[in-house]
Structures are given as C-alpha cells and as structure tokens.
Amino acid sequence: MQLRPSVLDPAGEATRAAARRLGVVGLRKLRIGKAVELELEAIDEAEARAAVELLSDRLLANPVTENWVVSLEQCQ
C-alpha cells in the first residue's frame, strides 16, 4: 500500500531530509508505504486474486488515501 501521489507523506519527507544529512545525494523521491505478507488457501489463482483484492480494497488499504498492488505466488 502506498499513499496516493496527491497525498502528502510527511514521514517520507522527514526521512528524505535525514537521507540528505546522511550524505546521500540525488534522492528525488522517498515515499513510505506498507507491505502485507499473507498466505491463503484457494482453489485457483482467480479465486485467490478475488479474495486478496477484496481484502486490499476494503480492509488493508484505504482507497481515499492509498493505492495498492498485489503480487501472487504459488506456495508449496
């Protein structure tokens, strides 16, 4: 989950300022997001995707302020 580009990210801005003090130059963008790792049982990929998309849209992310992307991987 990542804050939408139109939403100010004060924590990202503060971290970018610290990066400058660390001596890192050329850092144009630093935006802080969140990652969620989960394991899910499903019959197939489509079912898994539907469940994760519902979860992302309704609970894990707030669409008013955040965008999200999903990446699926088969386990076992």
Next chain:
Amino acid sequence: MTVGIVVFPGSNCDRDLAWALKGVLNLPIKYLWHGEQSILKVDAIVLPGGFSYGDYLRCGALASFAPLLAEVKSFAEGGGPVLGICNGFQILTEMGLLPGALTRNKNLRFICSDCELIVNPGKNLFLQNYQSNQIINCPIAHGEGRYHCDQETLKHLEQNDLIVLRYANNPNGSIGDIAGITNQRGNVLGMMPHPERACDPVLGGVDGQKILKGLVKT
C-alpha cells in the same frame, strides 16, 4: 434520553465523555461494548477518542469492522444522532458514514493544545445552539488529524455546507482548515477536537457543552 458511548479496546476518552455527559450535564449514559451485537435503547451514540485496536493498520480501520458498528451504521442511516470525536471521527470515515480520511499531521507531531474553531452550524443537528461564524475554544489531541479528501469531495462538502467546524489557525495541515464535517442529513458529526474536554469549568472552558447538549436535543 440516554446517550450510548461505544467502548473499544484502546478507547481512552470514554470516561471523559461520561463525566461531561453525566457528571457535568446530568444526562443518562450507557456504555456500549464494541463486541455486542445490538444496541439497546439509546437515543444518541458517541464514538469516543482514543486508540481503538491500538491504531493498528490505520486509525479507526479495525474498529469499523467491530460487530456493534454495523448497528451504529443502521442507527445513523435511520437518522439517529451519531457524534464521532477524534478517533471516533476516524472511525466514521473508515465506515463510510462520512467522506475523506484523517492522515498524519503535517508536522509529524502529536499535537495536544487548545484550539480555536469557527462554527458553521449549517444543517448539523448538534450545532444549532451556536451562531454562524462563532469562535469557540476546544482542545485537540491527535497525531493523525489532517483531514484529506479529493478536490471533488471538497467541492461537494463546500457546496452543500457540510464543513461545520474549521480551525481558526490550522494546526495539522487539514485541507480547507477542516476540523469537523457532517453528513447531508445533518445527524452525523465527525470532529477532531474534543468537546468533552471543554465542558467542566474546572478544565478552563465550557464551549463544548452546547455540542453535547445538541446531541440529546435532536
């Protein structure tokens, strides 16, 4: 006339509210545990400030899925008066009863201070005891109170007179200086400042009393 105060794990203004409502204003109250399945006999509901579910995930996100909150939603949709204060406001936006979202304060600080608010009662049922453009003093105490919404929503709020409380001196970077908004019907109010902390004269001011009185008058 009984006011229900919803209590979540992590609520910390439920007792302040009880003192303001019962101790100061002599109104009957009832605590409503978040895990209950039904609301029994209350005439108004307040979602208090605090850190429901430890603010995990996002402020108010997990609380909006509490069993009792489905009932609160029906209550509000049926026209019942619902006031969300601070974390309660965050919960109201997460539930979709009010638009927008509350995000991290621009200066990254948890701000705890007195605050001047400009009241625009508009259609809101709880604010009818105030004059238009009246300035009141009400403390704030939050780290994530910067109201955010897209331009279209902001225009909708402005055109429909739904921005009922604005900061005189914007402390947190809220879009449009927004401190509180109401719904179209006027029976739901979400605000970051704490009226319950401006009720007992011993705390330095009583400007918040009329908001809580307005809650039961509706």
